[in-house]
Amino acid sequence: MDLIIPGSGLIIWQIIGFSILLYILAKFAWKPILSALEEREKSIEDALKSAEIARNEMANLKAENEKILQEAKIERDQMLLKATDTAKQIIEEAKEKAQQEGAKMIENAKAAIETEKLAALEEVKVQVGVLSLNIAEKLLKKNFAEDAAQKALVEELVKDLKLN
């Protein structure tokens, strides 16, 4: 048979054979295969999409958690700061009050001491007066006895006075 002249029989068989092949494959093979492929590709795409959404949601959730945590930390810090301040203030106030109280007490004491002192001085003055009177009395009594004795007496009295 010739190389470049197509044989009629082969052409006819080829047309029949290829048509049958085309029909069988298109109907029973390519249709289910292509639709199955498409379906699978779609499901994979959907799965990827939903995974992406879930990942985004997770990221959002995480960010939110982080935010809440951050806020809580800030709040805690603020509270601690406030507490320390308050404590300091209380201590300061207590100190001040104690100081004031102490000062007042000292003042009172001072005043009392002053009063006592004044009273004591008064009494001393009275006592001095009495003593002076007594001495004067005794001097006057012994004034006329003797000079020497007088002097001795005076000295004695004065010595007594000192002792007092």
Added chain:
Amino acid sequence: MFRKFLCLSILLSAFMLVFSHTATAAGDEEDKTGFIMHHVKDSHEWHFATFGNTHITLPLPVIIYSSDRGLEFYMSTQFQNPETHAFGKAYAHNGYYIDEHDHLKALDEDRSFIELSITKNVAMLFIVLAIVIWIILSAASHYKKNPGQAPKGAASFIEPIVVFVRDEIALPNIGLHKYKKFTPYLLTIFFFIWFGNLLGLFPGAANLTGNIAVTATLAIFTFFVTNLNGNKDYWKHVVATPGVPVPLLLIIVPVEIIGLFTKPFALMVRLFVAITAGHIVILSFIGLIFVFESLAVGLASTVMVVFINMIELLVATIQAYVFTLFSAMYIGQAVAEHDHH
């Protein structure tokens, strides 16, 4: 990968040597290389090997249709010498004979008939069809049985190819709106040519996809698919190319009309030449062994045959791809929506 490739090529080549044994039996130089054209062309019997004077052949049916006698069935053995398997006018049967060039002829020269014989290539066609249908249908059954599952077995073998044809050939060339309609055709043509090419490389196999009748038929299919689906824009381009002055149309339109036919013609010739040339080159290197009858040439030829076989495995795939790609491009041009001009 490369090692597997090499092993396959050596295996094919080794078988090829056995099956091209015909040449050793032949005496003169003509017959030492005669087996090459005999292999490349179609034949009424399927010849596998010759040992001494014993021919191992598969007799094939000869079917003839004529208007007066209707369908007639014979066997190729009825038209040949039972010993030498030679055809000739001397072995005519019932008014028909097969000549030395394997042509079926009628003794009465004026007699008209149509030959529908199951020749070597038709038998090969049936084998290819059976294998393609078997593999693809077994793959399809996986998808029916396990919807949404990962591919397994035959399905995992064809799925990447199906995806490739759909996404790399059909989609970019035909466009998003119409590619789904033509993907089954492109897939069928790809698998048929690919399996035809690969099975044709088997020793003793027929040169099916390297036969011009087969490639012509495939090209005609693409021609009809293209032109029956051509839209208004496509035909407008052919019969009245827009934007071209009227006098020029006298030249352009015939060129466009010729172009309709040169496209499938190119498809037909490309596949025919690529596959037939490959077979001829391989067989020529084997023929060299018998022509020179020297050890050195034998070794060198065998190395070359292995090498060419490796290339042929690639060519088998590339040609299937190219035929499918060009078909997709032609279809794409016919269905393209033009919104400019």
